[in-house]
Amino acid sequence: MSVRDQLVRWRYHWHNATRFARDHPHSALVRLSGLGIMVFAAIYFVLPLYWLFSAAFKAPRTIDYPPSLIPEAISFENFVTIATETQFVGQYMINSVLVSTGAVVIVLVLATPAGYAFSRYDIKYKQYLMVAILFVQMIPFLAMIIPLYRIFSVVGLLDTLFVITLLSAANTTPVATWLIKGYFDTVPDGLEEAARVGGASRFQAFRVIVPLAKPALGAVALYAFVGAWNQFIIPLTFISSQSKWVFPVALYEFISLRGVVNWGLLGAASLIAMLPVLVLFVVFQRQFVAGLKGTEFKG
């Protein structure tokens, strides 16, 4: 579309809006204030991250007073410092990717068959079991940290990436099971019926139907990935050696070791740490919201 067409469109919309405002001044006022609230909310939600990340592109020691919203000159010095003097681009990234990917695999492998079974089969005490797996989420996660710490130190798994992966997955699995169950409820069972009548076993029927649940599995995978990626207290507690830090722990230690906060370096490190999630988020935002709609916590 050319610039001129665009302008014509804008003029049309503007014309439309002014006519609407003239004819229905009351409704127009309500809509305008609604829009105003939404713009204000957008600023509230985006500005903190924008400002932190924009500090990353400012040359060192230019972030002072007064704070500027747009950097005068783009500088990558902070990124160079982070990349050369720390392991943010390297070990920490590898650790974070390993943990998050592992958590996604565990969640999908456990929750997909469970969600399917809850949706398709008559299981004894089904209602109670389904409520029970959500109810345990009411137990404060903090209450479990100390016993888990004991358990893992006894079996010698403390300070391993495996523990963080497992616990991140355990955090996500109950809700994931509910989401997948909810999705299978909306998939007609004609295909499995045909497979079963044709002599397929229950397992084979399950394998036939799983590909149809791709949207829900994708949403659950994203949910599990972001959840594991952002875990902070679990790795902070269970990991002690620096070579096994994941991004949030590395960021936290990076700042608390230095004492005086260098906002430019912090912004650069934060942006690196959040980049994969931001990319996933931008690319899959629609699928993600669609996957959660109508199923979250509701049977």
Add this chain to the structure above:
Amino acid sequence: MSDDQSYLSTLDDIAGPEGQPMSRSERLYEAVDSRLPYIMIAPVFLMVIGLILYPAVWAFKLSLYETQIVNLDDQTFVGLQHYVDILTDPFFYKIMKNSAVFVGASVIGQVAIGTALAILLDRSWLGDRIARFFRASYILPWATTAVIVGYSWTFMLNPRVGLVNEFLRFLGWANPPAWINSLEWAMAGVVIMNIWRGTPFSLIFQTSGLQSIQETLYEAANVGGASTLQTVRHVTLPLLRPFILMNLILVTLFTFNVFGMILVMTGGGPLNATNVLALYMYEMAFDLGNFGKASALAVLLFGFNVLTVAFYLKAFGGIKQAV
């Protein structure tokens, strides 16, 4: 699901295909396959029991013991001593007051803002593209780790260079609050941060609630001559009630457990002005090494969770409202 799916769940496949007798491996396969539904759900329950339920029971037991950080097996039974110590310590009530302010303000703020934004985004009066843009910007904080949330708000609320104070000065407030350095304003800063982080969840939750409202009800309101505000007040909000209740319950449970952001932003300071129960418990366990007392705090925290749920259910009139 419905009961008419007997073809999937009956155990009748004793004979193999075409009635031929089955070999041993075939029989084994069939035996496994007929129990498949239970085999499918078993791992999830193993995980929930092993990594959530069993540790929780253990925490309760641990709360009755005195432990030493140097040797965790060196435990002595002290009964309810930890609970007595905690409940007679005035510091605990300071923490509880902080927690009540933090949880109360955060929950009200985020459910109110989340519901309002969900209603504003609903029913595509803005056009899909604009709505999608707004929704993406609102959900962004959810994808942010607690550490980045904590630091970005420390930056925003910095008394000298922070954008918030810059804006307040622009509005004509000559001496804006020092936020996280000030005893009175630190909690407000922490709440603003937590609402920022928590609102996306409420927004998504209420969006799914709004989709359960049938279009015909809006049409009826429209035909009846109701204005937009009247429709929201008398159609949308009453029908959203069960979702608001469920959201309040879940968000309260989440918020009682929030402390990572606070740890990063203020570490509970200044002078414990932002120290909440969850943070106090974590420090008790991993800074002071008093695992027994920390477990007792965790049990109390669980008690508050249960009380909160009971309170909401009573206030909104029974569990039927939520499920």
